[in-house]
Amino acid sequence: MSTPATAQRTRQNVLAISLLALLSLLGGFLLPLLILWVLTFTNFPAFGNSNFIRSLTTVAQVFFCLTTVAGAIWAYASRLHTQRGDNPHYWSTHFGPGLLSSLSVSGIVTVSLGLPLAATKLYLHGISGDQAFRTEYLTRLTDSPAPYDMAYPNMAPYYPSAWFWFGGRFANLLGIPGWEAFKPWAIISLALMCSLFTAIWCIIIRPELGIIIGMVTALVTTTYGSPEPYAAIVAMALPLTFVLSWHAIRPYRGALTKGRYATGGVAAILGVGACTYTLFTALGAVTLILMALIVTIHRLWVDRRELRQLAGKKVKTPGNTGITPDSVKLRKLRRHIWQPIIRLVVIGLISIAISLIHWGYYLISGLGQPHSRSGSALHYLPSDSATVLLPMFKSDAVGLLCLIGLIWLIVAIRTSRISQALTIGIIAMYLWTLASMSSVLFGVTLLGFRVALPLTLTFAIAGVCGIFDATHRIISVAVRHVVIDATTTLDNDATPLVLAGQTPRYAGTTDADPDIRRSYSGPNQPIHVRRTARTIQAVIATITFLVGIGFAQDIPTSLTDEIQMAYTDTDGYGVRADRFPAGISSYYPQVNQALLEGASARQGYPAQARDIIILTTEEALLAYYPYWSFQAISPHYANPLGLYEKRNELIEDWALSTSPDDLLRKLQASPFPTPNAFVFRRDGDNYSLLLSEDVYPNQPNVHDYTVSFAANIFHSHCFLVKEIGPLAVVTRTCQTPQEMANA
Numbered sequence: 234m235s236t237p238a239t240a241q242r243t244r245q246n247v248l249a250i251s252l253l254a255l256l257s258l259l260g261g262f263l264l265p266l267l268i269l270w271v272l273t274f275t276n277f278p279a280f281g282n283s284n285f286i287r288s289l290t291t292v293a294q295v296f297f298c299l300t301t302v303a304g305a306i307w308a309y310a311s312r313l314h315t316q317r318g319d320n321p322h323y324w325s326t327h328f329g330p331g332l333l334s335s336l337s338v339s340g341i342v343t344v345s346l347g348l349p350l351a352a353t354k355l356y357l358h359g360i361s362g363d364q365a366f367r368t369e370y371l372t373r374l375t376d377s378p379a380p381y382d383m384a385y386p387n388m389a390p391y392y393p394s395a396w397f398w399f400g401g402r403f404a405n406l407l408g409i410p411g412w413e414a415f416k417p418w419a420i421i422s423l424a425l426m427c428s429l430f431t432a433i434w435c436i437i438i439r440p441e442l443g444i445i446i447g448m449v450t451a452l453v454t455t456t457y458g459s460p461e462p463y464a465a466i467v468a469m470a471l472p473l474t475f476v477l478s479w480h481a482i483r484p485y486r487g488a489l490t491k492g493r494y495a496t497g498g499v500a501a502i503l504g505v506g507a508c509t510y511t512l513f514t515a516l517g518a519v520t521l522i523l524m525a526l527i528v529t530i531h532r533l534w535v536d537r538r539e540l541r542q543l544a545g546k547k548v549k550t551p552g553n554t555g556i557t558p559d560s561v562k563l564r565k566l567r568r569h570i571w572q573p574i575i576r577l578v579v580i581g582l583i584s585i586a587i588s589l590i591h592w593g594y595y596l597i598s599g600l601g602q603p604h605s606r607s608g609s610a611l612h613y614l615p616s617d618s619a620t621v622l623l624p625m626f627k628s629d630a631v632g633l634l635c636l637i638g639l640i641w642l643i644v645a646i647r648t649s650r651i652s653q654a655l656t657i658g659i660i661a662m663y664l665w666t667l668a669s670m671s672s673v674l675f676g677v678t679l680l681g682f683r684v685a686l687p688l689t690l691t692f693a694i695a696g697v698c699g700i701f702d703a704t705h706r707i708i709s710v711a712v713r714h715v716v717i718d719a720t721t722t723l724d725n726d727a728t729p730l731v732l733a734g735q736t737p738r739y740a741g742t743t744d745a746d747p748d749i750r751r752s753y754s755g756p757n758q759p760i761h762v763r764r765t766a767r768t769i770q771a772v773i774a775t776i777t778f779l780v781g782i783g784f785a786q787d788i789p790t791s792l793t794d795e796i797q798m799a800y801t802d803t804d805g806y807g808v809r810a811d812r813f814p815a816g817i818s819s820y821y822p823q824v825n826q827a828l829l830e831g832a833s834a835r836q837g838y839p840a841q842a843r844d845i846i847i848l849t850t851e852e853a854l855l856a857y858y859p860y861w862s863f864q865a866i867s868p869h870y871a872n873p874l875g876l877y878e879k880r881n882e883l884i885e886d887w888a889l890s891t892s893p894d895d896l897l898r899k900l901q902a903s904p905f906p907t908p909n910a911f912v913f914r915r916d917g918d919n920y921s922l923l924l925s926e927d928v929y930p931n932q933p934n935v936h937d938y939t940v941s942f943a944a945n946i947f948h949s950h951c952f953l954v955k956e957i958g959p960l961a962v963v964t965r966t967c968q969t970p971q972e973m974a975n976a
Contacts, residue, residue: 249323253432257335261428264336265343265421272351279800279811280349280789287789293344294785297337301448302778304334308440331435334444338431338451339424345455345788346420349796353810356416357460357795359802360818360853364460366870368412368856370394374401375411376843376859380594382872384855384862386846386906389598391872394591395508396422396463412805412857419462426466427451430473437476438651439701445777446697452784453631453693456791458686467506467513471687472655472694474502474517479654481580482524482573492576500580504587512683518584520661525577527657532570595874604873609677612869612929617682618669624689630784634696635689641699649702655695662688673930704773708766805857818853820958825858827955828910831964834953835909848884849912850923851960863908868927868935880905881924888922888940893949901969911942911963918944920961 308330404414431447458465669681803818832840913920951967
């Protein structure tokens with residue numbers, strides 16, 4: 234029975250934990266928001282044209298790395314006081330250091346991305362490639378909170394929408410367009426989740442170790458995952474999910490009542506992850522299943538004899554011929570054996586229920602409907618998907634850290650629960666990679682190359698644990714000859730004892746008294762032992778800190794190409810951040826005005842972008858303005874319910890039209906909502922579109938081809954044509970050939 238003092242301390246600890254998680258979440262949002270707001274008042278040169286921004290970035294990174302390490306030292310010092318006899322207090326060991334370090338980690342992420350991008354409104358990769366469809370999705374959900382597909386009118390979304398939906402609310406809060414909110418929301422969401430995960434690591438393991446894990450997670454994720462922020466968020470959660478899953482499936486000391494909070498946490502992470510980035514969530518689910526099978530099979534094997542005895546069955550043991558069943562013990566044993574499977578089912582049901590927030594609408598809408606035969610997101614096989622990922626052999630700091638992690642996982646697998654959890658997670662990811670390579674026989678892949686980020690993160694976190702464990706072992710070896718009396722005070726200068734094998738002895742004497750014990754961490758630690766330990770810790774901490782600084786300041790270099798594209802692409806205001814002449818996107822504000830004027834003339838009242846369905850392949854136009862699109866930007870991100878290839882066939886048929894009347898007839902016969910506006914590229918006497926088709930398993934997996942419309946088929950009062958630079962904007966005012974004849 235707990236004493237009143239113990240109960241009071243428990244309540245204080247729970248309060249400290251709750252406040253730490255809440256304030257890390259709040260601070261992880263407000264601090265990046267404040268930094269990015271301040272940067273809007275600056276007038277820095279473009280990143281590639283000067284080292285001005287790089288120098289400021291390095292200074293800011295050093296500052297936040299110092300405060301993070303200071304938080305870890307604070308946590309370690311507080312824990313040492315606890316070991317020396319002080320009452321444990323979460324406010325000093327966890328809350329204070331955890332909050333300081335959580336905010337510092339969010340600051341590292343913010344300055345590492347925000348400062349290099351300070352002079353542009355675009356995020357990494359600009360508006361090119363995959364970033365175009367991501368920006369289009371955010372623009373769609375900024376225009377309306379209703380969950381709709383990024384391109385096709387009023388269709389249930391297929392691509393996970395959670396990150397984009399919250400990004401849309403963020404844009405609404407600031408009153409800015411979705412494309413402009415992409416950069417700050419990407420940086421803030423990454424920084425916020427790094428802050429939260431640092432706090433959680435600080436809570437579930439030793440606080441100083443959790444803080445360093447949080448910092449390493451932020452650095453690795455920012456370097457390798459920041460171009461795709463919503464996927465990076467889920468990748469950051471995977472190593473944490475592995476540890477929580479292991480605690481849920483195999484509770485500490487086998488207690489059946491423990492692990493319930495871990496069970497709820499894993500279910501929540503998997504459910505929310507399925508609404509954010511499904512692939513990484515599948516990795517977590519595979520790991521969870523693997524853990525449940527391993528533990529269940531192990532328990533069945535270990536307890537098989539006792540299980541048969543309790544069930545009253547004959548066991549091949551001399552003298553055991555008549556055994557009376559013990560129903561109570563049998564029930565407890567069966568519950569113990571099947572507990573992992575029960576926990577797995579509970580986690581699965583809860584996470585599936587959460588995932589239906591996004592996937593429910595799509596699944597219901599797709600019942601009985603045809604789906605695309607090609608263009609799947611799984612039709613992608615780059616070179617990274619055809620090889621086994623081995624991050625521990627990279628010739629950089631991350632490679633070294635991963636190598637240390639690999640060694641530690643092997644050494645500590647029998648004694649460390651974290652090592653066991655991370656090892657099973659890594660095995661699951663490698664199994665996924667091999668399955669992805671094998672699945673090419675069935676015409677798809679499992680996008681094995683995507684495993685690189687969570688795999689690297691997991692090895693890197695194992696490397697941090699290995700460094701901490703190695704430090705502890707080095708200190709143990711350094712002071713292994715120190716043996717002191719249990720009553721020895723800190724200032725006692727008694728002659729130290731030495732060890733002969735495992736038995737403590739006085740130097741040159743017989744066996745030591747049984748009360749004599751070896752100690753290098755406790756209330757009786759001699760001063761010279763403490764100094765030796767501190768020296769070793771200081772050396773390793775300094776080297777680790779300097780490596781971290783080097784890794785942090787190399788982030789802008791690692792992302793140079795992505796940052797350059799943010800400066801060379803033209804933004805939604807028609808401006809290029811490096812101050813060179815803007816590209817074709819500079820005409821988009823005029824195109825937008827022409828489209829709205831044409832739609833207003835057709836409707837008879839002011840139109841908005843959501844009132845218009847466009848046929849165009851101008852990717853940035855669809856990303857900057859919330860128009861509906863007759864055809865998606867890419868076949869691999871198109872909604873399967875949209876029948877991408879069928880739409881391409883219709884467009885090709887429309888291009889063969891011989892007259893305005895012929896075109897209107899074909900548009901009227903379309904099984905899909907037809908476009909009421911077109912944006913083409915002018916090509917002599919023709920108007921052209923650049924369409925794409927899936928050519929998997931070739932690499933590149935998309936083939937682009939041009940479709941041309943004769944300009945004269947739009948020479949009718951049913952079409953309003955306006956040429957803007959190299960673009961032709963066409964608004965359809967007649968819906969049917971009958972309207973043309975009656976006009």
